[in-house]
Amino acid sequence: MEILNFILGLGSTVMLPIIIFVFGLIMRAGxxxxxxxxxxIGIGFTGINLVITLLTDQLGPVAQAMTERLGLDLQVIDIGWPAMSSISWAWAAAGLMIPIGLVINFVMLTLKLTKTMNVDIWNYWQFAFVGYAVTTVSGSLPMGIIAASALSILALxxxxxxxxxxxxxxxxxGISFPHLTALGFLPLVVPLNWLIDKIPGLNKLNANPETIRKRFGIFGEPMSMGLIIGLALGLLGGQKIDAILQLAITMAAxxxxxxxxxxxxxxxxIPISEAAREFMAKHFGDREIFIGLDAAVSLGEPSVIAxxxxxxxITILLAIVLPxxxxxxxxxxAVIPFIVCLITAMSKGNVIRALIVGTVVxxxxxxxATNLAPIETQMALTAGIKMPAGASQIGNLxxxxxxxWLFVKVFSLFG
Structure with a gap:
């Protein structure tokens, strides 16, 4: 566990470059x-994390101000994914999930049950989360391991x-996303897209960054869209003029x-992806292999961020009115773009459609999150985490x- 904690403590910005370096050597890239x-790749991920941190630091206070202005009394505090990942790695079997996940991936590749080679090892914590939750509810460690393993198969x-x-x-x-934050609502997104296609009028509505740019000129540029969204969020949060302008520039940035x-x-x-293709073509004919990455790489698409x-x-409004x-x-x-990245892709960049589907999601x-809060709270207490001030329960988006959610509910029935 000390070795595992040291490796995990390096974070994805260090782990992924090491993994890619070793993978490149195996693929004979030199x-x-x-x-x-x-x-x-490490530099790229560091840059992405810096931008996400900038987004989080600016969005958090504004969101809190919006909820305070509306006088909300919501008892479950959203602690965020970093805290939940730490709680998940505290699970008794968390250390097993990396070797189990790698073995499962290797076997499935060998048997041609998947084309994805998941190098996003940091996000194996998402499998560990489900395993820990199932263990907490059912009291069965083996059932938690089975649930986490089954989920890693489904992700591929x-x-x-x-x-x-x-x-x-x-x-x-050659890139795929075995990332459950992005994949988690596929069973709902696919039928919703089908339904929108069947509704006259609604199926004709289309607004993507390109059409917005053509229609609105400079105000349709991604930076201008960010500026406008930042101004709107600042106004909704009742911020002072200087804070509104700072938020607007931050969103534009x-x-x-x-x-x-x-x-x-x-x-x-790209060089590693090309080397992987050449290696696979040499050893397995023309077999196609995808490199599985964190969905963070999708955030370069303006429509996803928008x-x-x-x-x-919309989410804060839903939190107010949703029974x-x-x-x-x-x-x-700040995780919402990760949740909607594949929704936006499956909507072909149509911001209107992605917003409709995203609102339902x-x-x-x-x-x-409300339903899982009692389980997550117990997980945190078992891991020795103290409750935030004023919180009776914790959760996260x-x-x-x-x-x-389905995996936790179904596998918790056994134990």
Whole structure:
């Protein structure tokens, strides 16, 4: 556990470059190319994390101000995914999930049950979360391990299914997202898209960054969209004029900088991806292999960020009016772009459609987060985590997705 904690303590910005470097050597990309790719990817992820931190630091206080202005009395505090990941790694079997996940991935690749090679090892904590939750409810450690393992299998299958959307919409050939934050609502997103296609009028509405840019000129540029969204959020939060202007510039910076950071990351990925294709072609014929990554690489698409930012006030409004919701959205509001990245891709960048689907999804997120809160609170107490001041229960938006929720509910029945 000490070794595992040390490795996990390095964070994804260090773990992923090491993994990519080793992977590049295995794929015969050569030392210099593998080394350069690993470091470049680390730089890209560091840049992405800096922009996300900037987004979180600015959104959090505004969201809190919005909820205070509205006089909300919500008992479940959103502690955010970083805190929940730490709680998940405190599970007794968490250390087993990395070797189990790697073995499962290797076996499935060998048997041609998946095309995805999941190098996003940091996010194996999402499997551990479900395992810990199942163990907490059922009292069975083996059942928790089985649930977490089954979820890792499903993530690879769904990553394969959504890969064409990743490749076509985000322009990332050979990349897939075995990332449950992005994949978690696929069982709902697919039928919702089908339903919208069947509704006359609604199925004709279309607004993507390109059409917005053509219609509104400079005000349709991503940075201008960020500026406008920032101004709107600041006004809704009742901020002073200086704070509103600072938020507006920050949101504009997020919209402008995120694609640049993702471009750096992709610069490092392309040589490794090409080496992987050549290696697979040499040893397995023309077999296609995808590199499974964190959905953070999708945040360079302006429509994803735009939909994510627009859903912030919508989510807070839903928290107010939605019957049964007890969660105060706060720390994980910056996760919304991760939740909607594949929704936006499957909507072909149509901001209107993605907002409609995203609103339904965020309503479900709030209800599922409320439902999981007692379990997550017990997990935190077992892990020795103290409750935040004024909170009777804790929760988070990141883990409150349909697939994870169903796995916790179904596997907790056994034990």
């Amino acid at each position: 030392f210099s190319k593998s080394f350069k790719s690993g470091v470049t 299958i769904l990553a394969d299914y959504t890969q064409p959307f990743v490749e076509k919409f985000f322009g990332m050939p 997020v919209m402008y900088l995120m694609p640049k950071m993702v471009a750096i990351l992709m610069e490092g990925l 939909v994510g930012l627009l859903l912030v006030p 049964g919701n007890k969660l105060l959205p706060f720390a994980d509001l 965020m309503a479900c997120v709030l209800l599922m 990141d883990r409150a997705n349909l697939i994870s």
